[in-house]
Amino acid sequence: MKVMTCPLNGPRNISEFLYLGELLEMPDAKACEDREWAEHVWFSENKAGVVREWWCHLPSSYWFIAERDTVSDRILKTYTVAEYFEKSGAAQSGAAGEAR
């Protein structure tokens, strides 16, 4: 059993969580080129290494951010949304991510 630590619910079986993909910065939909928007919708970094992603704890419907190594399959750290964006100072992309 693989355990993920939810910032709200503590350590839980990873089967209770839903993986929602990379943390992306949303381009300005009104100003950006069509190609840029298409890439935002479909394309991925898909990095082999440390990634930051959206995850959701399904029973409590709680969204948060996890830092994970996609090569070693280790979960390095989990953040509440507020905590993460305070740290990185990217409040704007946080709002964008939540709207996904």
Next chain:
Amino acid sequence: MPWALLKYGFSRRYPARVDIPPPQALRPSYDVVIIGGGGHGLAAAYYLAREHGIRKVAVLERGYVGGGNTGRNTTVIRSNYISPEAVRFYKKGVEMYQGLAGELGYNLLYSRRGQLTLAHTEASLRTFRLRAEVNRHLGVRSRMVDLEEIRDLVPCLNLSRRVRWPVLGGLWHADGGLARHDAVPWGYARRAVELGVEVHQRTEVTGILRSGNRVTGVSTSRGELSCGHVLQAVSGMSSVVAAMAGLRLPIRSFPLQAMVTQPVKPFLNPLVSSASLHAYVSQTARGELVIGGGSDPYSLYSTRSTLELKESLIAGVLGLFPFLHELRLVRQWAGITDMTPDYSPIMGHTPLEGYWLDAGWGTWGFKAIPVAGQSIAQAIATGRVPELIRPFALDRFYSFNLSNEAGATAASH
């Protein structure tokens, strides 16, 4: 007897056959460099040499031939897809497989079994009807079958109503089949090498050399070389290799776990799959049962195994064949599947001139080895992408013109 055997072994009249020559020096330049010595890369090399006379080709493989996803998939060969472009494409693939062992002079253990896909919901039945009609329209043998016919096709299938997901009907695809996965890259490699192609194993590509917007060569763990064209055929590493060329792709990589049981007497001729139970099963020529299913629930580049996924796959298979509960598993493994948003591959041009892509093969790459290799070889040789694979261009994502096959994969993901 042992002496006779030894004498035979050392006799000059029966020299050992070398399929792929041992390592040789890399040449400073090639017409085409193919990254990835799996089925797709080797097939492309073979068709470049055979059909287009382009023989200054190097296939660079980080590990050994066929050691990636070509050797890890579950070898289902079928064409019962849902969109007309995919049905046309995979139909050609199935047809090529039927004559491939003869063409390569290599025993691929190809066997046509027929594939039975089971519906456990009304929604699946609706999709099956659509698939059957699209398939039939394009000359692929698919039709709906009821419980009576399912019982005839697979007498040992559990058709009881007293289970969580009773079988409601099925899609019968008479063209479905299997082949021995290792033999396919070996056969292509052997014939490609005979035609002058160089296959360099244990040669890792570490960078893509560019001049302006054009690819000029690759740097490898054994030095740099220049080339006119590069074909990337590295399922499981598509995003990582493409990043070396400065490209981002619409791909996310997930592991897919599969397993094999101990061999038993032949009892299951068709391939049986169920999207609702997320599992499929087939019996190999050796008698082993190959069990596979959907990809893992989160993206990863590790081929580690999890008990949870094994349990869910086995639960699905035991739902269909409860009497298998006493069989032992003898092997289990995982491959990395490069999933695209629409479950269709990406083949053809990239924004980098001379850099060709054969990627996004998710869980559907093995069946397409011959047809993808031939099509991409034609594209590279002539500069014109064949009609057959044009719907699968990278550009489709920019025009939001996707080719959705999510409903026609063997197990939903």
